[in-house]
């Protein structure tokens with residue numbers, strides 16, 4: 001990390017005093033949770049109601065993102081003609097309706113409706129040789145069809161996905177920025193679209209000063225007055241990449257926005273967590289981060305073909321065969337229980353938390369009228385950490401004494417394993433003094449998340 005960056009983090013007080021302690025401050029309320037981490041991309045069957053309601057409502061599902069990706073003939077997208085566009089539009093509209101049924105906003109992926117997954121560098125791309133006529137026609141057709149199908153409420157138009165990854169964009173960076181600005185203006189020309197939010201840049205890589213996909217984009221959207229309602233990007237790299245962490249990118253994006261004199265906006269990590277992180281420990285770590293930075297997050301989806309349109313981005317499995325798209329014997333995959341506990345049990349108000357200095361262990365905590373609840377997870381690694389809970393007096397407890405801590409374990413190592421409930425790991429009494437309680441975490445595997453509860 002460059003020294004200047006380190007200085008920013010130190011100045012902002014973001015480096016924890018040590019590497020093993022995560023803290024919960026019961027004295028600082030952060031308001032109610034809206035379950036910003038309970039979204040996922042794709043994962044919804046194109047057949048309405050194929051996944052029964054309770055699977056969505058249990059986790060407080062609150063964000064979807066789709067556009068008919070990976071469907072084959074006769075639904076390969078716009079570049080194969082209007083009929084093949086129609087197939088992708090129908091898939092998109094169906095997923096939109098499912099999201100809206102649960103009150104979740106829906107992020108539209110136009111690059112999928114257009115058909116990037118059936119292209120290569122020899123096929124035509126938007127704006128080739130300065131000709132935008134076909135792209136403009138596509139955008140206007142899609143705008144009209146969404147309007148005609150009453151699909152504008154709760155809609156977020158994500159202008160282009162991951163142009164910095166060659167499979168999604170085979171032309172220059174500037175041709176993509178031109179596309180972004182042009183499309184933003186087309187959308188804003190239509191007053192019916194005032195209720196539709198725009199998101200971007202949805203880059204795969206992160207908002208750091210050396211990344212010209214970000215800096216050139218920020219510079220030109222500022223110059224053209226085309227700032228999206230949501231700044232979106234992806235965090236799906238490895239834990240060894242220092243910038244693949246909201247704790248760093250929240251600060252680096254803030255610095256870039258200042259440089260280009262741009263306003264703050266809602267942050268949407270509209271793809272988060274790599275494939276290996278899709279275990280309970282990883283889910284709890286990501287929930288802790290997203291809640292702390294008030295960023296919306298949608299789970300990345302590592303499935304393909306028809307299975308991409310099923311299984312709620314691996315929160316679900318099937319008793320018979322999870323790869324059989326038509327089977328409906330849905331069951332909870334391991335992480336489902338974490339999201340369910342996060343939604344149904346961690347009620348009340350969020351409180352301030354700080355993750356460990358090594359960035360590998362983190363906590364999310366809530367206080368309700370009955371209990372304090374703390375969810376903890378690791379960045380898929382084992383080790384020894386501890387949780388310090390400050391200001392017990394803020395929830396009406398004595399400044400010294402003892403609390404009985406109930407522990408729940410969220411186990412499971414495979415996305416295809418069925419796990420029907422967290423397991424009861426018993427109650428241990430801990431004494432404390434000085435209005436501060438500390439208890440150890442012995443994490444012997446890289447996949448189990450924990451919840452700790454005590455009465456107030």
Ligand SMILES: *[C@@H]1O[C@H](CO)[C@@H](O)[C@H](O)[C@H]1NC(C)=O
Nearest residue numbers: 016017018019020357358359
């Ligand atoms: C925390 O871990 C980092 C990286 O391993 C190390 O450089 C640093 O000295 C550690 N800090 C403390 C206080 O142990």
Ligand SMILES: *[C@@H]1O[C@H](CO)[C@@H](O)[C@H](O)[C@H]1NC(C)=O
Nearest residue numbers: 117118119120121122123124
């Ligand atoms: C590119 O895709 C087109 C359309 O599918 C196909 O006809 C062509 O062979 C592909 N070219 C290359 C170089 O893969």
Ligand SMILES: *[C@@H]1O[C@H](CO)[C@@H](O)[C@H](O)[C@H]1NC(C)=O
Nearest residue numbers: 177178181219220222223224
């Ligand atoms: C406006 O956007 C265009 C790309 O569409 C770019 O070439 C131009 O430099 C931008 N203008 C400013 C003032 O940033």
Ligand SMILES: *[C@@H]1O[C@H](CO)[C@@H](O)[C@H](O)[C@H]1NC(C)=O
Nearest residue numbers: 250251253254257264292293
């Ligand atoms: C995240 O960055 C924004 C500025 O973009 C800042 O207002 C906010 O305080 C930061 N969040 C945290 C928890 O540091």
Ligand SMILES: *[C@@H]1O[C@H](CO)[C@@H](O)[C@H](O)[C@H]1NC(C)=O
Nearest residue numbers: 305306307323324325326327
């Ligand atoms: C699902 O079932 C229908 C009707 O039997 C069949 O046409 C379709 O191919 C099946 N889809 C998949 C992806 O298996």
Ligand SMILES: *[C@@H]1O[C@H](CO)[C@@H](O)[C@H](O)[C@H]1NC(C)=O
Nearest residue numbers: 341344345346408422451453
């Ligand atoms: C979560 O809340 C539900 C509904 O109140 C309750 O039935 C369940 O036992 C709770 N689970 C845990 C692990 O506390």
